[in-house]
Amino acid sequence: MAIVLRSSNFLNSFNCIPSISCRRGLIRANINIRNNQTYKISLPRLQRKARLVQEEELISVLSTSSSSIEKQLSPSRRSDPLVVEKLYSIKEAIADRVEMHRNIGEQRSQWNSMLLTSINGITLAAAILTGLAASNGDSVLGLKMSSTLMYLAATGMLATMNQIQPSQLAEEQRNAARLFQDLYNQVETTLSIGHPLAIDVKEAMDKVLALDKSYPLPLLGVMLEKFPSSVEPAVWWPQQRRRQPNHGNEWNGWNGKLEEEMKEIKGVLGRKDQEEYIRLGGKALKLNKFLAMSGPLLTGLAAVGSAFAGHSPHGSWAAMLGIVGGALASVVNTIEHGGQVGMVFEMYRSNAGFFQYMQESIESNLTEAETERRENGEVFELKLALKLGRSLSDLRNLAADSLSKGEEIDEFASKLF
Secondary structure, eight states: OHHHHHHHHHHHHHTOSOSTTHHHHHHHHHHHHHHHHHHHHHHHHHHHHHHHHHHHHHHHHHHHHHHHHHHHSOGGGSOOHHHHHHHHHHHHHHHHHHHHHHHHHHHHHHHHHHHHHHHHHHHHHHHHHHHHHHHOSSSOHHHHHHHHHHHHHHHHHHHHHHHHOHHHHHHHHHHHHHHHHHHHHHHHHHHHHOOOOHHHHHHHHHHHHHHHHHSOSOSTTTOOOSSOSSOOOOOOSOOOOOOOOOTTOSSTTOOHHHHHHHHHHHHHIIIIIIHHHHHHHHHHHHHHHHHHHHHHHHHHHHHHHHHTOSSSTTHHHHHHHHHHHHHHHHHHHIIIIITTHHHHHHHHHHHHHHHHHHHHHHHHHHSOSOGGGSOOHHHHHHHHHHHTTOOHHHHHHHHHHHHHHGGGOOOOSOSOO
């Protein structure tokens, strides 16, 4: 009786079973009550068990996939802890070189400004003393000796300054700091991408040593020649090696159209950009040579004139030589070192080297018969466009113009400098 009352109350609460089918509803109610109670009691346990089973299956699938990926990787592409440690050591050495070249570049730039100010001050003071010695009749010996000694000191200092070219030295160190910073970023990218190889360590070491040789820190013995007989592009990179084959992508982004575009761009770089900067570098070198010889010559002549200034038969002409020679020497010194003609020459030489490096990079990829050993064509095209200050479409248009016009093209490949 109690069961019947509970069942009827349950049915009445939901208003879903008519009274005619009371017995059938009773049976159904009893069954539903049991199922409902069993479901409410056992559902959390079943959910936890199901969740645990799903997690175990997911972990097993992930471990199986990761193990299969590791098996697919060739042994040469797996990260070697020793290789990674070596690359980090090279990275630290490169960072130290960046800081050294920056500091020394600032120091030599200060040399240029301080020596320029000092030599011009000595020269003008000597010219004033020469004028005073020529105008005074008495006690001119001390003035003449002082002006002569000052001119001789200015001549020696100016000859030394012209020989080392502090502005050119500072530009060399700035270029070295920039190139070492670029190499630092390359090593950092290799470590970030992962799977560095022993060949990456070898290439990084070669690049570091090549930069050390191209931009030495000492002044004595290994200093770059400041007045070469001809202008040669700066070379700061080692001989380019063959790349490791990339078996995962046989196409590697290269096709006949891209190869033809790269050939045309290489021709424009050699005919227009590099040739133009070598020509400008030659003009800057000639001007620097003329100024470097004129400055000490003028101060030397001024020293002779100041020595004979006074009331001698040719004292007026000697005094004029001492005064005018000192003034002209100050002007020449200001043009040469204040205008930093040596720095301009080094900048032109470095830019010509940059274009030569781009040509060699294109040539090394085009001459490689195995496309899987080349750098990815799309990535290489993007890098080339960025280094030349162009978009990809603009770079392709340049190649098309070069193909149609040939050597008559007026446009330069680089839009940066």
